[in-house]
Amino acid sequence: MADTCLVVPVPELEPVVRPRLQRRSPEYLFGDPDETHAHITLLAPFAAEADLTEGVLAELRRFFADVTPFPFALTAVGEFPGGTTYLSPEPASPFRQLTLELSRRFPEYPPYGGAFDEVVPHLSVPVPPGQDPERLRRELEPRLPIRAYAREATLFVCEPGAFSVVDRFAFGTSVA
Numbered sequence: 001m002a003d004t005c006l007v008v009p010v011p012e013l014e015p016v017v018r019p020r021l022q023r024r025s026p027e028y029l030f031g032d033p034d035e036t037h038a039h040i041t042l043l044a045p046f047a048a049e050a051d052l053t054e055g056v057l058a059e060l061r062r063f064f065a066d067v068t069p070f071p072f073a074l075t076a077v078g079e080f081p082g083g084t085t086y087l088s089p090e091p092a093s094p095f096r097q098l099t100l101e102l103s104r105r106f107p108e109y110p111p112y113g114g115a116f117d118e119v120v121p122h123l124s125v126p127v128p129p130g131q132d133p134e135r136l137r138r139e140l141e142p143r144l145p146i147r148a149y150a151r152e153a154t155l156f157v158c159e160p161g162a163f164s165v166v167d168r169f170a171f172g173t174s175v176a
Contacts, residue, residue: 002159003045004052004166006060006102008095010123012148013038013074013087040095040123042153043102046109049157049166057155057167063105064153064169070094073145074123077137085133086122087140094150095121 014037047056072094074087089095099111099119111119125140127133155166 002049002157004047004049004155005044005158006042006046007039007044007154007156008042008098008150009152009154010038010040010074010148013123013146038123039154040089040121040150042095042099043106043109043111044158045113046106046155052155052166059105060153060155060167060169062174063102064171065174067098067153067171069149069151069171071147071149073147075145077125077140077144078122079133080120080122083127083133085125085127085136087125087144087146089121089123089148090145092121098153 072089072091075090076088077085078088079085096119099121103109103111125136127136151171153169153171155169156163157166
């Protein structure tokens with residue numbers, strides 16, 4: 001059974017990342033070709049697809065309706081121990097706060113499956129096997145900062161080599 005993931009799409013990064021991925025890592029581009037693949041993960045893994053009840057979706061709609069859209073910038077290239085290359089968002093605190101609040105509301109789904117003690121907001125950039133992460137850094141750093149705007153979250157089913165959007169949650173839609 002497939003798990004789901006909650007992410008903030010970053011369409012502003014697509015013009016930078018998509019051509020590189022099409023040349024070097026086409027397996028990263030799966031699903032709808034018009035879909036934004038660049039994203040900052042909020043909570044993954046989230047519920048199994050079969051556990052996405054209308055109650056869970058309604059709670060997510062209410063939660064994200066109260067989130068104020070916010071600007072951010074991708075400002076630096078980093079690398080986690082183990083080799084995952086990523087871009088750092090600034091400010092990082094809104095993403096961290098969203099992750100922590102979601103994990104409080106849904107304690108059965110801790111951030112990163114509970115594998116890490118600290119929430120580090122990031123946008124992973126795949127480095128194809130055999131490629132040099134330092135070369136990726138040299139390609140990306142001159143393009144930074146990349147200014148972006150967080151305006152929605154997307155819930156999608158994540159399976160190896162495929163994903164499908166379950167729902168989208170616009171920020172700032174509550175009338176309170």
